[in-house]
Amino acid sequence: xxxxxxxxxxxxxxxVSKEEKTVPARxxxxxxxxxxxxxxxxxxxxxxxxxxxxxxxxxxxxxxRVEGRINPTKYxxxxxxxxxxxxxxxxxxxxxxxxxxxxxxxxxxxxxxxxLTLPKSKEAMPRRIEIG
Amino acid sequence: MDMPYTDPFSRLFQIQQALDALxxxxxxxxxxxxxxxxxxxxxxxxxxxxxxxxxxxxxxxxDLRLEVKGxxxxxxxxxxxxxxxxxxxxxRERLAGSFDRAVTVPVEVDADRVKAECHDGVLVLxxxxxxxxxxxxxxxx
Numbered sequence: 322x323x324x325x326x327x328x329x330x331x332x333x334x335x336x337v338s339k340e341e342k343t344v345p346a347r348x349x350x351x352x353x354x355x356x357x358x359x360x361x362x363x364x365x366x367x368x369x370x371x372x373x374x375x376x377x378x379x380x381x382x383x384x385x386r387v388e389g390r391i392n393p394t395k396y397x398x399x400x401x402x403x404x405x406x407x408x409x410x411x412x413x414x415x416x417x418x419x420x421x422x423x424x425x426x427x428x429x430x431x432x433x434x435x436x437l438t439l440p441k442s443k444e445a446m447p448r449r450i451e452i453g
Numbered sequence: 454m455d456m457p458y459t460d461p462f463s464r465l466f467q468i469q470q471a472l473d474a475l476x477x478x479x480x481x482x483x484x485x486x487x488x489x490x491x492x493x494x495x496x497x498x499x500x501x502x503x504x505x506x507x508x509x510x511x512x513x514x515x516d517l518r519l520e521v522k523g524x525x526x527x528x529x530x531x532x533x534x535x536x537x538x539x540x541x542x543x544x545r546e547r548l549a550g551s552f553d554r555a556v557t558v559p560v561e562v563d564a565d566r567v568k569a570e571c572h573d574g575v576l577v578l579x580x581x582x583x584x585x586x587x588x589x590x591x592x593x594x
Contacts, residue, residue: 328491328532328550355544356536363540367547369508369574399497399504402559406493406508433510433574 330405336412347409351389351435360446362421362439368411369433370395376435378428385426386414389435420445491552492528492576501587503558503580510574511547517571519578521564526578529553561586 336348351366368376371389379386389411396408417423420441427438492507505526509517512532520527534549536542561583568579 326550328548328552330489330491330493331546331548352546352548353544354534354536354542354547356540356542358537358540362543365547367510367574369510372573396497399499401495402498402503403494403496405489405495408495430573432513432571433508 333406333409335409338412346393347407348412349407349409350413351387351411353413360441362441364415364437364439366411366413366435366437367433368430368435370408371411371430371433371435373430376428376430378426378437380417380423380426383417383419384414385417385437385439386412387435387437388412490554491550492554494528494554494556496556496558499579501560501582503560503562503582505556505558505576505578505580507576507578508574509571509576512571512574514571517576519569521562521567521580524559524561525555525557526562526580527553527555528576 331352334350336350338348342348351368353367354363354365356363356365366387366389368389370391372392375390375392377386377388379388391408391410393408417439421439422442425440427440429436429438492509494505494507497504497506507528509530509532511534512530516532517528517530520529529552531551532549534547558580560580562580563583566581570577570579
């Protein structure tokens with residue numbers, strides 16, 4: 322692991338969506354890691370400022386849609402002097418493959434990082450084939 | 454007097470190079486969000502006091518180091534991104550590493566009354582203006 326390397330800020334990417342939003346708010350694409358373990362696919366998204374109750378994860382037609390909303394009222398009474406990043410909601414969607422067990426999807430939010438656990442279905446698990 | 458021969462295309466290529474350099478440089482980017490020192494901060498004024506907000510998703514409170522002296526605030530720490538053993542990575546956008554940046558604010562800060570909160574990956578620093586730095590109102594006698 323390159324832990325000693327110095328960290329640079331990443332530009333927030335604004336969401337370009339085919340659908341239109343009905344609220345005049347900015348949406349950003351959360352930076353995401355996707356990795357696979359033996360029994361699940363893990364999707365980790367950075368959604369700073371999003372409370373647990375403001376996250377929605379919806380699964381429809383094999384598309385998992387994640388939306389995290391920030392609370393803009395926290396910025397009431399603050400006068401911006403100098404800004405380096407914009408603040409907005411987060412949204413991103415992923416298409417699931419057929420190998421995911423749709424009933425067992427789990428989500429966990431900690432320190433502004435949302436982790437989705439997409440367990441592989443039994444049929445997709447690696448298994449040992451015995452020679453008869 | 455003979456004119457030195459110049460390649461008519463070299464000027465064109467120079468223009469193209471200049472345009473490319475302009476396009477790839479960050480200073481023309483729209484919006485305030487661009488690569489730079491980590492973590493990106495927003496600085497606000499709240500009455501006389503200063504509020505610094507930074508997005509630090511995935512960083513534990515124990516991995517953040519904050520220092521205040523005079524007008525300068527230092528935000529340092531490390532961010533680690535773990536995948537566990539035996540994971541195969543499909544997509545990697547989150548960055549890990551160490552960071553150390555100092556932000557100078559326009560007023561002297563009362564270091565004893567500084568408050569820091571970190572919730573949901575957002576670091577909020579409340580920096581009260583030092584009493585001796587406040588403007589004194591003078592009554593006319």
